[in-house]
Amino acid sequence: xxxxxxxxxxxxxxSCGLCVEACPNKVxxxxxxxxxxxxxxxxxxxxxxxxxxxxxxxxxDVAIEVYRIES
Numbered sequence: 239x240x241x242x243x244x245x246x247x248x249x250x251x252x253s254c255g256l257c258v259e260a261c262p263n264k265v266x267x268x269x270x271x272x273x274x275x276x277x278x279x280x281x282x283x284x285x286x287x288x289x290x291x292x293x294x295x296x297x298x299d300v301a302i303e304v305y306r307i308e309s
Contacts, residue, residue: 239288240288240289240306240307241287241288241289241306241307241309242287242288242289242290242304242305242306242307243282243287243289243304243305243307244265244266244282244287244293244302244303244304244305245302245303245304245305246279246280246281246282246301246302247301247302247303248271248273248279248301249273249274249275250299250300250301251273251277251279251280251297251299251301251302252275252277252299252301253268253277253278253279253280254298254299255268255280256296256297256298257280257292257293257294257296257297257302258280258293259296260292260293260295260296261292261293262288262290262292263286263287263288264286265282265283265284265285265286265287266280266281266282266283266293267280267281267283268280268281269281279301280293280301280302287304289304289305289306289307290304291304
C-alpha cells in the first residue's frame with residue numbers, strides 16, 4: 239500500500255473541516271494552533287496516509303498538497 243505525506247498551507251486554510259471528513263484513513267484533524275487569520279488549520283496527526291488526495295480534492299481553498307513517499 240502506498241504511503242503519503244500531507245502538507246497544509248496553514249495561512250490558506252480556513253478550518254472548514256472538509257478534508258478531515260473526506261480522509262478515508264482519518265489522519266487529519268483541526269489543529270489547536272491558530273494561524274494569522276484566526277483560523278485553526280488542518281494537520282496530519284498520525285501515520286496512515288495513502289496519498290489518495292481526497293483531502294486535497296475537497297479543499298475549497300487549495301490549501302493541501304499531498305506527496306507520495308516512495309519506499
